[in-house]
Amino acid sequence: MDLFPLFLTIKVSFFATVLALVTGLALAWVMAKKDFWGKGLLDVIIMQPLVIPPTVLGYYLLALFGRSGWLGGVLDSLGIEIVFTWKGAVVAAFISSLPLFVKPARAALEGVGADLENAARLLGKTEWQVIRTITLPLAWRGILAGAVMAFARATGEFGATLMVAGNIPGVTQTLPIAIYDAVQSGDSNAANLLVLIITLFSFSVLFAAGKIGRRL
Amino acid sequence: MLEISLKKQLEDFEVGVDLRLDEELLVLFGPSGAGKTMILKMISGIVKPDNGRVVSGSEVLFDSTSRVNVPVRNRKVGYLFQDYALFPHMTVEENIAYGIEGPKASAGKKVSELMGLMRLAGLEKRYPHELSGGQKQRTALARTLAAEPSVLLLDEPFSALDYQVREKLRADLLNIHRIYPITTVLVTHDLEEAFMLGKKIAVINNGSIEQSGTREDVFYRPKTRNVARFMGVRNIFAGIASGLEDSNILIDTPDIGVIKAPRPPGVQFSPGQDVSFCIRPEEILVIRPDRVLGKVQDNILECDITGAIGKGSTHILYLETGQGRTPLKVELPNFVVRKLELAVGRQVKVSLKKENIWVIA
Incomplete structure (x- = not known):
């Protein structure tokens, strides 16, 4: 039994979650604390991966990161290849899981009232000190719950990953794709095992996220 | 600073x-x-x-x-x-x-x-x-x-x-x-x-x-x-300046009649001008029925008591006076209300003492 898809999925999901955490925190903070023109539109764009068909998302990513895409061209000249590599799977998983991180993180940051942050400013603290000593300590549970959800979503990513990274056994074949492959080729033993792994994992993730969330 | x-x-x-x-x-x-x-x-x-x-x-x-x-x-x-x-x-x-x-x-x-x-x-x-x-x-x-x-x-x-x-x-x-x-x-x-x-x-x-x-x-x-109004002066009345007398101003007010009140310093009044005056509920005096009133008494009103509410140590009386039944609010210590047997339906004489009136230009 080849466990490569399991390890690849963990690796891809890990990097996707880190990316979602970094960009998602910035986005969530801006959405929670700032008012600006086009905020509604930005919200719609961030939430798109939740409703758009994964294949359509994958198509956009291909167009963007392909060698003729404008981002792909820039990365290509730097010697970085995205499409049909494990990095492509990271990009697909990152974009798909971003909204699942931003939503709870934004709610958690919004939950830290403006009065609390203003009180800290009035007591002489800089913006960074306010974030470090007030906002983050009060919002970390929501942020963590978001990160767990993002990780879970990344492990299950299928459609967009297939479009961007393809299905190359031992290179870009993640767990969900390996399950699809096993079913297609009639290898029900492998399929059953992989399905069991991912089911147990999803169960425990949602359970953990619920536990963190409840104590908010 | x-x-x-x-x-x-x-x-x-x-x-x-x-x-x-x-x-x-x-x-x-x-x-x-x-x-x-x-x-x-x-x-x-x-x-x-x-x-x-x-x-x-x-x-x-x-x-x-x-x-x-x-x-x-x-x-x-x-x-x-x-x-x-x-x-x-x-x-x-x-x-x-x-x-x-x-x-x-x-x-x-x-x-x-x-x-x-x-x-x-x-x-x-x-x-x-x-x-x-x-x-x-x-x-x-x-x-x-x-x-x-x-x-x-x-x-x-x-x-x-x-x-x-x-x-x-x-x-x-x-x-x-x-x-x-x-x-x-x-x-x-x-x-x-x-x-x-x-x-x-x-x-x-x-x-x-x-x-x-x-x-x-x-x-x-x-x-x-x-x-x-914000200061709780519930009795605010509008009238017309009808004359000046020493340091006082006479204000003709519908229902209440001519009221004599001190002129606020530094303000000019011309006869016929619109003026308001006010008096705090606790500064209105109730006159005992048996009291003989001298001619010099100013600003005496005959009123009907239309409402009374106990408020801890004081009573709020709601009065009405004149043809147009202009409302007045009076706040009195409980013992006064008891002694004078003030109750809804009875009549009462009150005095808007000159010193307690404040004129708003």
Whole structure:
């Protein structure tokens, strides 16, 4: 039994979650604390991966990161290849899981009232000190719950990953794709095992996220 | 010293105020939604005014013409939020120490000093959710004072507290202000509180100051009908100046007749001009039925009693007088009501004593 898809999925999901955490925190903070023109539109764009068909998302990513895409061209000249590599799977998983991180993180940051942050400013603290000593300590549970959800979503990513990274056994074949492959080729033993792994994992993730969330 | 001159356009009205105060406590009094909190937020820098100036001591905190806008953290403004805004993840001790700069040892000394002063000793390790309303308020005040502000802004500091606690904490606040004589602006919509705390009161309505002055001025000598109304003067009447007599003015008022009242100093009246006058409910005298009235008695009204409500140690009587049944409100000590057997349906003679009337031009 080849466990490569399991390890690849963990690796891809890990990097996707880190990316979602970094960009998602910035986005969530801006959405929670700032008012600006086009905020509604930005919200719609961030939430798109939740409703758009994964294949359509994958198509956009291909167009963007392909060698003729404008981002792909820039990365290509730097010697970085995205499409049909494990990095492509990271990009697909990152974009798909971003909204699942931003939503709870934004709610958690919004939950830290403006009065609390203003009180800290009035007591002489800089913006960074306010974030470090007030906002983050009060919002970390929501942020963590978001990160767990993002990780879970990344492990299950299928459609967009297939479009961007393809299905190359031992290179870009993640767990969900390996399950699809096993079913297609009639290898029900492998399929059953992989399905069991991912089911147990999803169960425990949602359970953990619920536990963190409840104590908010 | 605090000097402010601020303008800000809000959705419904414009806030525009000019105030100057020394190391004293000014009460900003007005109805809800008058723009009081907005003024505090502009002084502190949380909200940026459209234009104006804020000067604290010798330091210019905001000046729209020279484009000065000192960041909130450098203003040295203490702000007590209406709901206190205590940091829920920190203990009482940590909350108070939060804004103290310098070495830990001296910070600890300062925290315990303030905790003693605020009657918080023993609560060091408690979290805000484990405190009573009064303890929360004192913790927030201690946290604010710990940062040694040069201006203190208090936004409805007692509104979230029970009546009994309120009275004690008001006394506490005056005491603390004596110990730390910081320039203080206190916002309230509670008349009793304004009167108890403010030697100086500014009455604000729809974003602008209708009158500011000593407590006695604002309370007994309101400049406008609005101020009179906010100050609890329920008896405000409109009339026409019908003549002048020495230092008095005669006002012809429908239903009430001709009223003689002292002329407010510095105001010119011409006959036929519209004037209003007011008298506080507790300053109207009830005349005993058996009393012989001399000819010199002014401003006597015959009234019907149409309502009576007990209010603790006093009674509020609702009276009506004249053809048009003009209403009057009178507040009397309970013993007077008992002795004169004042009750609904009976008639009563009252005197609007000249000295108790205040004329609004």
